[in-house]
Amino acid sequence: MRDEADIRQRLGLEPGTPPLVALRGIGKIFPGVIANADVDFEVLPGEIHALLGENGAGKSTLMNVLTGIYQPDSGEILVGGYAQSFAAPQDAIAAGIGMVHQHFKLVQAFTVAENVHLGWGDTPARISAADLEARTAALAATLNLAVKPGAVVADLSTGEQQRVEILRVLSRQARVLILDEPTAVLTPAEAQELFVALRGFVAQGNAVIFISHKLDEVLEIAGRITILRQGRKVATEWAEDCTERSLAQLMVGRxxxxxxxxxxxxxxxxxxxxxxxLEGVGLKGLLTGITLEVRAGEILGVAGVAGNGQRELCQVMTGLARPTEGRVLLEGVDLSTAGPGKVAAVGVGHIPEDRLASGVAPALSITDNAVLREYRAPPVSRGPWFLPRAALALAQQIAGVAEVAVPDFAMPVRNLSGGNQQRLVARREMRIARKVLVAAYPSRGLDVGAINTMMRYFTELRDQGVAVVLVSEELEELLNLSDRIAVLFHGRIMGVVEGAEADLDEIGLMMGGQSRNSQNGDSQNGAAA
Known part of the structure; x- marks a missing residue:
């Protein structure tokens, strides 16, 4: 009881103030997997409580139990001190609990404004599209989240879609807001704007559960931090008593x-x-005059704020989009109109930015997804015949190298945690990347241990003579890995700098639209050649 009193005192609460939400002894088991085991977790009014753990540690499962997506096998949920049972997410929302998921829940064919107001009781029964967009713009301004109210969601970058998700849930004014990797696709400046909104939210007596792998951000924004490992709670600590190193050790045990x-x-x-x-490549006004080359045995980093052409650049490089001007050459052969199948067949692998939407077929088995790129070739196939046992053996080999623990290779790949999906996709694509690997935000949503493993994947390929294109918003990641760094702004290359000479201030200026030649006289695209 004394510990509870101390916690409330440090949070400025009256003694005996009940948690907004408390989970007691939560257990959840899937076939062959103990996702949660006897987990206690609580969130008090006015606090931002971070939830940490490796990929597969049980964080998402615990939050899915809290929001009614899963039913617990044991334990109970208390809201305001009273036991609650949520049969569906709507029940949790009605109880004041909202969640922004790591994988988006938006309707791709709807506009931003339509998505924000969809299913919201405060939406007028009759309202014009213009008024709907005006309401959305006003909400976005209030919450410091930049969105495009009239844009169709399918046309937005991953980062822009993430902002829509955050806006949609924040606009409901839930008492408890759960954010799963909310800054994964935000720039540092955008993350700071979000933090301002979150601090204002909890200042009103609300609470935030903040799930992230960015330990520096966790230490900045959170008051308390709970760590899960292998489905069990390891500790709950005050952020001021922790360091990035101590948190990493608690998460991964090393x-x-x-x-x-x-x-x-x-x-x-x-x-x-x-x-x-790439020679003078343009794409429907989204890319303009891109001249860039990647060398054998080189990691070329690509920096830029989300939505500045990164997705389109990757699509052009991998055959998913045909340039409207210019050429894409692989060892001198024009592949501008080859298509993704032919580009992959000649040795170009692709780790897409949205693994669930583009990297895997969620409903297919882990085996099918692991061998997706090689199902027509030996040993998976012999002539026209597909060999299931050989496919399973190859899938087991890929999962083993990727360090993905799979209880059942026949289960849908969507049952794996996001980090395990990412590692599986990465290893699958590395197998076909004989010449080039294009990796878009490959560490998004991964814990510190998995990020370290992923980065070493890329250096392995580089040392084998493969050209690696690494797209990332994490400048530290790019500086640690890249031989050169190209900076994108509004679909143009602002400059290319040597990794060993890269200056954060210079890269920041280019990310904001200042070309390198305006800084020091270098050619805007010439450094790429």
């Missing part, structure tokens, strides 16, 4: 440090001849 990986082992040569080259 010391993790992401060091500078640009150095090469003895006997491994530096970058070689150009492999992939």
């Amino acid at each position: 010391d993790i440090v992401l060091s500078d990986l640009r150095g090469r082992p003895d006997g491994v040569a530096g970058p070689g001849a150009p492999v992939l080259r």
